Amino acid sequence: MGHMVDKRARPERRGGGGAGANRRRAAHSMEAVISEAVALLDEAGDSALTFRALAARLGGGAASIYWYVASKDELLDRASDHxxxxxxxxxxxxxxxxxxxxxxxxxxxxxxxxxxxxxxxxxxxxxxxxxxxxxxxxxxxxxxxxxxxxxxxxxxxxxxxxxxxxxxxxxxxxxxxxxxxxxxxxxxxxxxxxxxxxxxxxxxxxxxxxxxxxxxxxxxxxxxxxxxxxxxxxxxxxxxxxxxxxxxx
Amino acid sequence: MGHMVDKRARPERRGGGGAGANRRRAAHSMEAVISEAVALLDEAGDSALTFRALAARLGGGAASIYWYVASKDELLDRASDHxxxxxxxxxxxxxxxxxxxxxxxxxxxxxxxxxxxxxxxxxxxxxxxxxxxxxxxxxxxxxxxxxxxxxxxxxxxxxxxxxxxxxxxxxxxxxxxxxxxxxxxxxxxxxxxxxxxxxxxxxxxxxxxxxxxxxxxxxxxxxxxxxxxxxxxxxxxxxxxxxxxxxxx
DNA sequence: TCGAAAGATAGAACACTGTTCGATGGGTGT
DNA sequence: ACACCCATCGAACAGTGTTCTATCTTTCGA
Structure with missing residues (x-):
């Protein structure tokens, strides 16, 4: 049900400069994850969307995506809604x-x-x-x-x-x-x-x-x-x- | 394309009526493969049809199915047509x-x-x-x-x-x-x-x-x-x- | 009858998938 | 400075479709 507020919905990094290039760790956001997923689907089709490919695009590890999304089905649902x-x-x-x-x-x-x-x-x-x-x-x-x-x-x-x-x-x-x-x-x-x-x-x-x-x-x-x-x-x-x-x- | 005759399409005995030679064929046949595939789909749904599960049902190895069918897509196409x-x-x-x-x-x-x-x-x-x-x-x-x-x-x-x-x-x-x-x-x-x-x-x-x-x-x-x-x-x-x-x- | 060719099966391995787990980094508040 | 919790990562697991090669089995001509 939708009554539970999910903080994952807004981990968007606050905008400004983005100057910090020395990040060893990647920083994702719900928006980025879904947008890149859609981009991947648009560019290379249905079979191109894998957790590893998406992670590579985001510059991180595959397991990280599971913090935003519980399964691939949910990822596709969210991509669809996007x-x-x-x-x-x-x-x-x-x-x-x-x-x-x-x-x-x-x-x-x-x-x-x-x-x-x-x-x-x-x-x-x-x-x-x-x-x-x-x-x-x-x-x-x-x-x-x-x-x-x-x-x-x-x-x-x-x-x-x-x-x-x-x-x-x-x-x-x-x-x-x-x-x-x-x-x-x-x-x-x-x-x-x-x-x-x-x-x-x-x-x-x-x-x-x-x-x-x-x-x-x-x-x-x-x-x-x-x-x-x-x-x-x-x-x-x-x-x-x-x-x-x-x-x- | 369709111009190549595929003998796999007819391993069925083609004797019309009457005196069937009791030549026991091998365990598998195109008919059996597709029928069991359909049965598997009907009983346990979309995700239940795997080459290994189908092979177990047929009493053989998974690789054998590839003699009848070039890919899972073709298997599903044939199941659909069936x-x-x-x-x-x-x-x-x-x-x-x-x-x-x-x-x-x-x-x-x-x-x-x-x-x-x-x-x-x-x-x-x-x-x-x-x-x-x-x-x-x-x-x-x-x-x-x-x-x-x-x-x-x-x-x-x-x-x-x-x-x-x-x-x-x-x-x-x-x-x-x-x-x-x-x-x-x-x-x-x-x-x-x-x-x-x-x-x-x-x-x-x-x-x-x-x-x-x-x-x-x-x-x-x-x-x-x-x-x-x-x-x-x-x-x-x-x-x-x-x-x-x-x-x- | 024999042996070779073709028909048909199977085991093991490969590359890849979604997913989980535990460990660890990093920013935040106090 | 400390602890805390969010977020990320590496490694591993179970399972998938698929291929390769070796092996049985049947067919059939010499």
């Missing part, structure tokens, strides 16, 4: 437009962009709302727009869950690592996708008519557009539900 | 009803049930369509129903991707491990959820009006119902799109 904080500030103005669904869409798109930039986010986002207060705040932010629609509590609960689930589902799907030839840069992403499409076109047209039907679309598809199209379907259904409000005129 | 095969047979009859969207929903629900039973599936489903032919077949199966709607190729591509993404997104979300008190059975799932809801109700109502608004719904929610509600929103949007076909008509 970038969601940015989403919170980026979506601060997304409310009060004429159509609540427009706000809903704008928030969802911002979250989507954040996750596609950081594929590792999908797996840890909103895993623990105690350690991830910003994730909860984002949930609330979506919910407040749904609140402007005329829905029952159950319907609004389902609506927000659906939007959240859709975003992380699609984003996680897209975040799947291209098998190292795209990472190396030796093969462009377009060519990689094209090769994939060719593979599909080589299938038996009688057995896979649909795959053939959409192979060209797949070859030239844009991830963000694909996401937006699906989100619009979901939101169209939601608007339909909001319009057909039952009872009491 | 259970999707069941989904394929379970959804074999889900076509040709009057409304294609009804078929679409039935297939999606079957897939959802399979993933909720096996949370590990979400992370590996459709990761590699070469090693997961059944996943591709399921994609095709959904697509063939969308094909009955009057949509452009791009629209149908987006529709199937949206349904797939939504299913795995929600299922993966639900598959998050309850923190060991539910697993131990010491705390019932209802009580765990209720405790969660209480936590939400303790938040500042002014700052979290939506969370308060749906706390009761969350407390008594049913996962499957939650999924179906979101899916219905998506499908309602899809039907709307299919009804408003543009041009030349």
């Amino acid at each position: 970038v969601i904080a940015q989403v919170i500030t980026d979506t601060a103005g997304f409310h009060g437009s004429e159509d609540p669904i427009d706000d809903l869409r704008a928030i969802a798109v911002t979250l989507f962009d954040a996750i596609t930039d950081r594929p590792w986010l999908g797996a840890y986002f909103m895993r623990d709302t105690e350690v991830q207060p910003n994730a909860l705040a984002l949930y609330e932010r979506l919910g407040q727009q749904v609140l402007r629609l005329d829905l029952t509590p159950r319907q609004s609960f389902h609506a927000v869950s659906a939007v959240m689930g859709f975003v992380v589902g699609i984003a996680a799907d897209l975040g799947q690592k291209p098998p190292e030839e795209v990472v190396d840069g030796s093969v462009a992403r377009d060519e990689y996708i094209e090769r994939f499409a060719d593979q599909w076109r080589a299938l038996d047209p009688a057995e896979f008519p649909f795959v053939h039907h959409i192979a060209d679309e797949f070859a030239g598809h844009d991830d963000t557009e694909q996401f937006r199209a699906g989100l619009d379907l979901l939101l169209a259904g939601l608007r339909l539900q909001a319009g057909a409000r039952p009872g009491r005129g | 259970v999707i095969a069941q989904v394929i047979t379970d959804t074999a009859g889900f076509h040709g009803s009057e409304d294609p969207i009804d078929d679409l929903r039935a297939i999606a629900v079957t897939l959802f049930d399979a993933i909720t039973d096996r949370p590990w599936l979400g992370a590996y489903f459709m990761r590699d369509t070469e090693v997961q032919p059944n996943a591709l077949a399921l994609y095709e199966r959904l697509g063939q129903q969308v094909l009955r709607l009057d949509l452009t190729p791009r629209q149908s591509f987006h529709a199937v991707s949206a349904v797939m993404g939504f299913v795995v997104g929600i299922a993966a979300d639900l598959g998050q491990k309850p923190p060991e008190e539910v697993v131990d059975g010491s705390v019932a799932r209802d009580e765990y959820i209720e405790r969660f809801a209480d936590q939400w109700r303790a938040l500042d109502p002014a700052e979290f009006p939506f969370v308060h608004h749906i706390a009761d719904e969350f407390a008594g929610h049913d996962d499957t119902e939650q999924f179906r509600a979101g899916l219905d929103l998506l499908l309602a949007g899809l039907r709307l799109q299919a009804g408003a076909r543009p041009g030349r008509g």
